[in-house]
Amino acid sequence: MINVLFFAAIREEAGVEQVTVDKQDITVKELKEYVQKTYKLSSLKQTMTAVNEEFVTDDETIGTGDTVAFIPPVSGG
Amino acid sequence: MINVLFFAAIREEAGVEQVTVDKQDITVKELKEYVQKTYKLSSLKQTMTAVNEEFVTDDETIGTGDTVAFIPPVSGG
Amino acid sequence: MNQHLFEVVNQPIAVDEIIKKVSRRDAGAITTFIGTVREFTKGKKTLSLEYQAYVPMAVKMLSQIGDEIKEKWPDALTAITHRIGKLDITEVAVVIAVSSPHRKTAYEANEYAIERIKQIVPIWKKEFWEDGTKWIGDQLETKEYPEGKPSKEM
Amino acid sequence: MNQHLFEVVNQPIAVDEIIKKVSRRDAGAITTFIGTVREFTKGKKTLSLEYQAYVPMAVKMLSQIGDEIKEKWPDALTAITHRIGKLDITEVAVVIAVSSPHRKTAYEANEYAIERIKQIVPIWKKEFWEDGTKWIGDQLETKEYPEGKPSKEM
Numbered sequence: 001m002i003n004v005l006f007f008a009a010i011r012e013e014a015g016v017e018q019v020t021v022d023k024q025d026i027t028v029k030e031l032k033e034y035v036q037k038t039y040k041l042s043s044l045k046q047t048m049t050a051v052n053e054e055f056v057t058d059d060e061t062i063g064t065g066d067t068v069a070f071i072p073p074v075s076g077g
Numbered sequence: 078m079i080n081v082l083f084f085a086a087i088r089e090e091a092g093v094e095q096v097t098v099d100k101q102d103i104t105v106k107e108l109k110e111y112v113q114k115t116y117k118l119s120s121l122k123q124t125m126t127a128v129n130e131e132f133v134t135d136d137e138t139i140g141t142g143d144t145v146a147f148i149p150p151v152s153g154g
Numbered sequence: 155m156n157q158h159l160f161e162v163v164n165q166p167i168a169v170d171e172i173i174k175k176v177s178r179r180d181a182g183a184i185t186t187f188i189g190t191v192r193e194f195t196k197g198k199k200t201l202s203l204e205y206q207a208y209v210p211m212a213v214k215m216l217s218q219i220g221d222e223i224k225e226k227w228p229d230a231l232t233a234i235t236h237r238i239g240k241l242d243i244t245e246v247a248v249v250i251a252v253s254s255p256h257r258k259t260a261y262e263a264n265e266y267a268i269e270r271i272k273q274i275v276p277i278w279k280k281e282f283w284e285d286g287t288k289w290i291g292d293q294l295e296t297k298e299y300p301e302g303k304p305s306k307e308m
Numbered sequence: 309m310n311q312h313l314f315e316v317v318n319q320p321i322a323v324d325e326i327i328k329k330v331s332r333r334d335a336g337a338i339t340t341f342i343g344t345v346r347e348f349t350k351g352k353k354t355l356s357l358e359y360q361a362y363v364p365m366a367v368k369m370l371s372q373i374g375d376e377i378k379e380k381w382p383d384a385l386t387a388i389t390h391r392i393g394k395l396d397i398t399e400v401a402v403v404i405a406v407s408s409p410h411r412k413t414a415y416e417a418n419e420y421a422i423e424r425i426k427q428i429v430p431i432w433k434k435e436f437w438e439d440g441t442k443w444i445g446d447q448l449e450t451k452e453y454p455e456g457k458p459s460k461e462m
Contacts, residue, residue: 007208008278009289046291050276053211069208069276073291076205076212076236076277077189077248077268084362085432086443123445127430130365146362146430150445153359153366153390153431154343154402154422170324173342179397182346185339185418188327192336192409243333255346257422264339265415 002062004035005069010047014039024064031062035070047072079139081112082146087124091116101141108139112147124149159233160216162209162277167235172249175233181253183260187268189248191241201282205238205247208276212236215275222270223252223263230254230263236277247279313387314370316363316431321389326403329387335407339414341422343402345395355436359392359401362430366390369429376424377406377417384408384417390431401433 002021006014021034028051032044048071049056055071062068079098083091098111105128109121125148126133132148139145159175169188176184191203220232236248248271252264271277280289313329323342330338345357374386390402402425406418425431434443 005208007276008206008280009291011206012289050208050211053208053214055274069211071208071276072278072289074272074274074276075279075290076207076275077271082362084430085360085434086445088360089443127362127365130362130368132428146365148362148430149432149443151426151428151430152433152444153361153429154425169327173323177344177398179347182344182349184342184344186342187411187414188338188340189411190331190336190338193333194409195336244331257341257343257419260341261415261419265411268411 001064002031003065003067004031005067007069008072010041010044010070010072013041024062026062027058028056028060028062028068029058031068032058032070044070078141079108080142080144081108082144084146085149087118087121087147087149090118101139103139104135105133105137105139105145106135108145109135109147121147159231160213160220161235162207162212162216163235163237164239165237167237167246167249169246169249172233172235172251176231176251176253178231178253180229180255181231181260182255183257184251184253185257185260185264186252187248187250187264188246189268191243191245191247193243195281198283200243201284202243203241203247203282204280205236205241206278206280207236207238209238211276216271218274219267219270223266226266227254227259227263229256230259232263232267234267234271236271236275238277313385314367314374315389316361316366316370317389317391318393319391321391321400321403323400323403326387326389326405330385330405330407332385332407334383334409335385335414336409337411337414338405338407339411339418340406341402341404341418342400343422345397345399345401347397349435352437354397355438356397357395357401357436358434359390359395360432360434361390361392363392365430370425372428373421373424377420380420381408381413381417384413386417386421388421388425390425390429392431 004019028049036044050069081096105126127146216234223232231253233251250267252260254260370388377386385407387405404421406414408414
């Protein structure tokens with residue numbers, strides 16, 4: 001089980017803040033593809049990813065129990 | 078009559094904040110020499126001069142009624 | 155202590171409180187950056203803003219920025235508070251305070267902090283205009299991308 | 309208006325008040341510089357400070373710095389208050405606040421202001437140590453001398 005968090009425009013597109021995906025040992029890239037298809041998101045290309053609050057690359061493998069956040073380009077400050 | 082103002086270390090050396098000098102149409106350089114001798118000041122070389130609150134050079138001529146301030150290197154901020 | 159120096163809050167920020175956090179006997183200079191909600195951006199009128207954050211990670215990243223500053227300018231002390239939620243024009247969105255013995259460091263470290271916030275801290279703003287709304291993406295005013303994560307997308 | 313933006317006072321400075329003076333709807337960035345009394349300077353312990361000013365000229369020069377900033381950065385708005393009299397360690401001696409639509413200007417103009425204060429504003433500080441006192445002269449941290457009066461003595 002992977003805990004997935006959405007923010008900003010992606011959250012509005014997905015219509016939910018958080019989902020649980022029944023997968024494990026997949027890469028960020030694979031999860032992105034799965035989530036994009038499942039929630040009909042326009043694109044996750046510009047989107048960075050954090051696993052357990054740390055930025056990771058698309059090659060990172062996600063384990064069960066991990067929290068994955070998709071981070072669109074930030075605009076704080 | 079020229080109104081002369083002293084500040085900081087010069088004020089302490091002179092022992093007064095302000096004096097009236099009975100001169101006119103003299104240059105800043107001449108006034109400096111006069112004041113230095115009269116009040117036994119160690120040096121006015123590092124000292125800038127303002128006439129009526131405007132910085133001037135040592136060549137500036139001072140008229141009667143002018144207010145002259147000797148401005149040692151500043152240390153505000 | 156870091157928890158206290160770096161915060162994400164949903165209430166108005168008292169600038170004085172942030173300044174107090176970095177005030178100390180061996181600092182002669184304190185700089186602050188106060189980011190406020192501006193009415194016009196590129197000619198377009200903003201009615202209000204909403205900030206959203208991935209709060210625990212945002213606090214962590216603010217704290218990381220503090221660590222980066224400590225490494226680059228060992229005698230600087232930094233505090234950052236970012237507000238989230240709905241904000242009106244002129245309201246304060248972020249306050250960065252940096253103290254140091256000498257002023258040069260206080261300016262440089264402060265500017266470094268705001269640049270890094272706009273790169274790595276998961277906070278987003280949504281603009282509300284008369285004719286719509288939008289979540290804003292990358293608003294970096296600089297073109298170059300300093301080293302450090304994240305690497306390319308921004 | 310300039311009278312209000314540039315002041316020399318003999319009471320504690322409320323930083324918030326200075327920030328308010330430059331806060332406006334078209335400014336997204338406000339920077340402040342807060343100069344405080346530092347305990348140690350070059351290893352020597354300061355007990356307290358006294359600032360003295362040629363008040364009317366100091367206000368005029370602060371206002372001139374505001375004009376210089378306006379010329380260099382037309383969309384910046386500056387307010388400066390300098391305190392005089394006896395100050396204890398950590399007390400605030402000067403506050404510079406600059407607002408502008410974009411942050412780069414707010415940082416640059418603010419730093420310009422403190423550099424110019426240390427060049428042209430007739431204010432002096434006297435340090436009180438355990439073993440004596442001294443009126444301090446030129447304390448410019450930079451070596452170069454930007455153009456403008458005064459020319460050579462500092």
